[in-house]
């Protein structure tokens with residue numbers, strides 16, 4: 001069974017490990033720890049209750065009615081089991097409770113799995129930010145999900 005939980009002192013190290021596994025520019029343990037008590041941030045983790053490991057995470061920063069989704073990642077051996085989809089759905093629920101009406105994110109233009117995931121969740125592609133990413137350099141595709 002998978003456990004969906006807010007980032008806390010117990011799971012933050014597992015989230016930092018996953019960041020290293022999945023991103024060249026992921027958040028460090030120190031930066032993540034600072035977000036635990038940030039009222040405008042919400043980071044969530046998914047753990048496999050059979051081994052206790054953090055196997056997915058994602059975060060958002062809230063500014064008034066808009067939330068920026070960041071660092072959605074699932075450990076490679078757990079992919080294609082709807083974990084990212086369910087985790088994002090939980091983040092949306094939490095965001096809406098705090099009054100969020102619009103979610104936005106950037107994704108590497110060539111990241112087809114992530115783009116497919118966001119489009120499946122209803123995100124709409126609204127433009128490109130040229131050369132936004134480094135290591136390697138790549139354009140960002142910008143997506144929005146707006147509640148009516």
Ligand SMILES: CC(C)(COP(=O)(O)OP(=O)(O)OC[C@H]1O[C@@H](n2cnc3c(N)ncnc32)[C@H](O)[C@@H]1OP(=O)(O)O)[C@@H](O)C(=O)NCCC(=O)NCCS
Pocket residue numbers: 022071072073074075078079080081082083084085086106107108111112113114116117118120
């Ligand atoms: C992108 C990522 C988060 C998806 O996680 P996941 O848990 O495997 O995704 P889900 O199982 O929830 O997928 C939901 C839907 O997204 C789409 N999708 C996900 N991965 C896909 C892939 N490799 N190819 C095509 N579509 C894909 C599908 O529509 C899928 O539904 P389906 O399985 O019923 O066809 C994962 O591949 C990952 O961690 N990648 C590395 C980190 C990364 O690139 N993060 C995004 C940064 S913006």
